[in-house]
Amino acid sequence: MTDFSATKQLFALPEGVTYLDGNSLGPLPIAAQDRMASCLRDEWGDMLITGWNKAGWMDQPRILGDRIGKLIGAATGSTVVGDTLSIKVYQALASALEMRPDRRVILSDNGNFPTDLYMAEGLVRSLGQGHRIETPAPEDVAASITSIGDDLAVLMLTEVDYRTGRRHDMAALIRAAHDVGALVIWDLAHSAGAFAVDVTGTNADLAVGCTYKYLNGGPGAPAFIYVAPRLADQVQPALSGWLGHDAPFAFDPDYRPGTGIDRMRVGTPPVLQMAALEAALDIWDQVDMDALRAQSVKLCEQFIMGVEATCSHLAPDLTLASPRDAAMRGSQVSFRFEHGYAAMQALIARGVIGDFRAPDIMRFGFTPLYIDEGDVDRAVETLTDIMANRLWDRPEYHTRSAVT
Numbered sequence: 140m141t142d143f144s145a146t147k148q149l150f151a152l153p154e155g156v157t158y159l160d161g162n163s164l165g166p167l168p169i170a171a172q173d174r175m176a177s178c179l180r181d182e183w184g185d186m187l188i189t190g191w192n193k194a195g196w197m198d199q200p201r202i203l204g205d206r207i208g209k210l211i212g213a214a215t216g217s218t219v220v221g222d223t224l225s226i227k228v229y230q231a232l233a234s235a236l237e238m239r240p241d242r243r244v245i246l247s248d249n250g251n252f253p254t255d256l257y258m259a260e261g262l263v264r265s266l267g268q269g270h271r272i273e274t275p276a277p278e279d280v281a282a283s284i285t286s287i288g289d290d291l292a293v294l295m296l297t298e299v300d301y302r303t304g305r306r307h308d309m310a311a312l313i314r315a316a317h318d319v320g321a322l323v324i325w326d327l328a329h330s331a332g333a334f335a336v337d338v339t340g341t342n343a344d345l346a347v348g349c350t351y352k353y354l355n356g357g358p359g360a361p362a363f364i365y366v367a368p369r370l371a372d373q374v375q376p377a378l379s380g381w382l383g384h385d386a387p388f389a390f391d392p393d394y395r396p397g398t399g400i401d402r403m404r405v406g407t408p409p410v411l412q413m414a415a416l417e418a419a420l421d422i423w424d425q426v427d428m429d430a431l432r433a434q435s436v437k438l439c440e441q442f443i444m445g446v447e448a449t450c451s452h453l454a455p456d457l458t459l460a461s462p463r464d465a466a467m468r469g470s471q472v473s474f475r476f477e478h479g480y481a482a483m484q485a486l487i488a489r490g491v492i493g494d495f496r497a498p499d500i501m502r503f504g505f506t507p508l509y510i511d512e513g514d515v516d517r518a519v520e521t522l523t524d525i526m527a528n529r530l531w532d533r534p535e536y537h538t539r540s541a542v543t
């Protein structure tokens with residue numbers, strides 16, 4: 140079991156704030172402040188370039204990768220940290236396509252996060268080999284796998300839809316994709332740290348994810364990539380950077396991929412960001428993932444029932460966008476509302492922070508590490524007040540910021 144009232148104490152949450160946006164950017168772990176200060180002062184400051192050896196900076200991508208690996212069911216030595224998620228998506232897709240040279244279809248869905256699809260488009264253009272990307276509705280992915288059949292090279296899905304929170308049945312989709320001989324890339328951006336993931340048990344081929352959402356690594360924290368051990372030495376990295384080389388400090392003019400997951404490294408790792416991530420991951424050492432999931436479902440249900448009980452008659456067009464069945468949801472709840480952007484600004488002004496995704500989605504992330512039942516009650520009460528008094532109608536809530 141996990142004591143979530145104790146984990147809440149490990150985060151620096153501002154007074155008076157109910158933070159329901161950890162599905163977008165996790166809050167600051169208190170210990171990250173000292174860890175980063177020490178990395179700056181004792182490592183960069185005192186050790187200068189010797190920090191690469193003395194402070195172990197060069198090994199951190201693998202060490203942190205293995206710690207994340209534990210949360211996603213990965214074997215030791217199959218996960219590495221570095222770069223951003225967009226880069227890792229590109230890297231995974233390029234490698235997967237190279238392993239299926241006679242096939243031409245990349246299958247995703249139209250709810251995938253745009254960068255995943257943009258990276259795929261860019262890669263297809265550079266390859267110039269006639270690949271095509273298909274994006275059916277999420278609920279039609281299984282049928283598409285069957286209809287594309289042996290031309291399917293890669294199934295590339297984000298498990299949890301960033302807008303609606305709808306969750307794919309990844310185990311079943313991986314089986315179906317493997318049945319037609321395709322590879323699967325699983326984007327865990329909204330899964331890692333949201334619930335238990337099992338890349339080994341589900342037989343995933345490659346997985347990628349970010350560490351700044353549920354894992355709380357901080358803004359700009361590095362991404363991670365997992366390659367199934369059975370594929371590790373077949374993967375040919377398209378982003379063949381020097382730190383993925385078998386012997387980076389031999390400065391060989393020709394690229395020779397490193398062993399196993401090391402070849403998925405690209406360039407210099409972000410040492411300061413990794414220091415924050417290291418402190419954030421310490422918290423996960425005391426978390427039982429089944430308890431986390433049970434509590435997440437409880438909080439999400441409380442929010443849905445609370446909002447529907449108090450707001451529905453005040454604002455009939457505020458409707459649940461997430462699946463009602465908890466088994467089909469990640470750890471977020473979304474509501475559709477025509478004036479969603481303004482309503483979210485009104486919430487934020489009252490200390491309840493969620494976010495908005497165009498055209499009309501209000502998103503609320505439920506993260507048991509630092510959100511409890513009292514926070515959910517407060518969010519419901521605040522939203523009820525906004526709907527009852529049409530506070531979203533105030534002009535100051537209608538000016539759009541760059542980040543929504």
Ligand SMILES: Cc1ncc(COP(=O)(O)O)c(C=O)c1O
Binds near residue numbers: 255297301326
């Ligand atoms: C599913 C998914 N993929 C990728 C990204 C963004 O990638 P990057 O970290 O490169 O900005 C996000 C950001 O929210 C996301 O939700």
